[in-house]
Amino acid sequence: MKLINKNNNNRRTHKKQLNIALFTAPLLLISSFFSHANDLVSGTDLQDSPLSLSLTTSLAVTINNSVQHLVINQYGIRNQVMVNQAADMVNDINIIQNGMHNKANVVQSGANNTVNLLQQGDGNLVDVIQEGDANIANIIQTGEQTFIVHQIGNEMLVNITQY
Numbered sequence: 001m002k003l004i005n006k007n008n009n010n011r012r013t014h015k016k017q018l019n020i021a022l023f024t025a026p027l028l029l030i031s032s033f034f035s036h037a038n039d040l041v042s043g044t045d046l047q048d049s050p051l052s053l054s055l056t057t058s059l060a061v062t063i064n065n066s067v068q069h070l071v072i073n074q075y076g077i078r079n080q081v082m083v084n085q086a087a088d089m090v091n092d093i094n095i096i097q098n099g100m101h102n103k104a105n106v107v108q109s110g111a112n113n114t115v116n117l118l119q120q121g122d123g124n125l126v127d128v129i130q131e132g133d134a135n136i137a138n139i140i141q142t143g144e145q146t147f148i149v150h151q152i153g154n155e156m157l158v159n160i161t162q163y
Contacts, residue, residue, distance in 0.1 A: 076100045
């Protein structure tokens with residue numbers, strides 16, 4: 001990002017830290033962007049602060065006629081999502097994170113598994129590992145909550161709401 005200082009027409013580059021979305025079929029890592037502000041006008045005393053970002057990612061990957069579905073919606077700063085889906089399996093992941101410092105880690109190595117996650121507020125953490133077929137995890141967390149589930153087997157259902 002480059003801004004032009006109108007007072008002396010010198011270009012100043014602001015530092016921008018970027019956590020990159022990493023695509024390695026079928027691994028996906030998505031993290032919020034944040035940036036630091038510097039003085040834009042001489043004599044203005046601005047503080048460094050992370051910027052807010054709304055990020056919506058929808059991905060459908062087809063491997064050998066099997067479709068992996070991934071929908072991620074993040075609003076806030078320093079939210080992170082790590083997803084690892086095994087190839088040749090049909091799995092669905094829907095993640096919404098609103099707030100700051102929320103983290104979601106999802107691993108799916110079976111077929112027809114589903115994770116529906118809503119994290120609101122700050123400082124939530126969820127780890128979901130699904131090994132087997134037709135497992136479902138529905139999780140809602142609001143503010144500084146942690147939930148870890150490891151579903152080993154078939155046709156398991158987990159419904160969690162934490163406030």
